[in-house]
Amino acid sequence: EVQLVESGGGLVQPGGSLRLSCAASGFSFSTYGMSWVRQAPGKGLEWVSSITGGYGTTYFADSVKDRFTISRDNAKSTLYLQLNSLKVEDTAMYYCAKNRDSRYSTGWYGMDYWGNGTLVTISS
Numbered sequence: 001e002v003q004l005v006e007s008g009g010g011l012v013q014p015g016g017s018l019r020l021s022c023a024a025s026g027f028s029f030s031t032y033g034m035s036w037v038r039q040a041p042g043k044g045l046e047w048v049s050s051i052t053g054g055y056g057t058t059y060f061a062d063s064v065k066d067r068f069t070i071s072r073d074n075a076k077s078t079l080y081l082q083l084n085s086l087k088v089e090d091t092a093m094y095y096c097a098k099n100r101d102s103r104y105s106t107g108w109y110g111m112d113y114w115g116n117g118t119l120v121t122i123s124s
Contacts, residue, residue: 002026002113004096009118016086020118022079022096030054030074033099035111036081038092038120045108048094049081053102061106064090086122093117 008020020036035050049070050059058070069082079096097111105111 002098004098004113004115006094006096006115006118009094009120011121011123012086013124014086014088014122016122018083018086018120020081020083020094020096020120022081022115024077024079024096024098027098029072029077031102033102033104033110034070034072034079035097035099035105036070036079036094037097037111037114038090038094039117040089040092043092045095046092047106050099050104050106051079052104053099057104059104059106083120086120088122091120091122093119 003025005023031053033052036048037045038048039045051070067085071080095117096115098113099105100112
């Protein structure tokens with residue numbers, strides 16, 4: 001059974017940083033692309049970032065480029081998202097997702113499993 005468990009969310013002041021983690025199990029983690037998506041209060045889902053399986057090529061939404069970093073530790077079957085220079089508009093529930101294959105994905109059609117999310121709140 002595929003399981004994705006996010007952690008690391010919390011309340012941070014604007015300009016601060018957080019590191020989100022996603023512990024994966026039930027599949028061959030290293031061979032699959034992985035993604036982060038988020039949902040702000042009252043808004044739809046927004047793709048944030050993706051990393052391919054194998055080589056680990058990374059992709060970012062324009063809204064987070066140069067502020068967020070995605071990485072993976074295949075030995076620990078864990079996905080990370082480093083959030084820096086946080087803004088109020090980054091407030092959202094952040095979800096980890098497994099992609100359907102090794103490639104990156106920016107759309108839901110390319111993802112097949114999601115975690116329950118971790119809440120990030122940016123406020124002064």
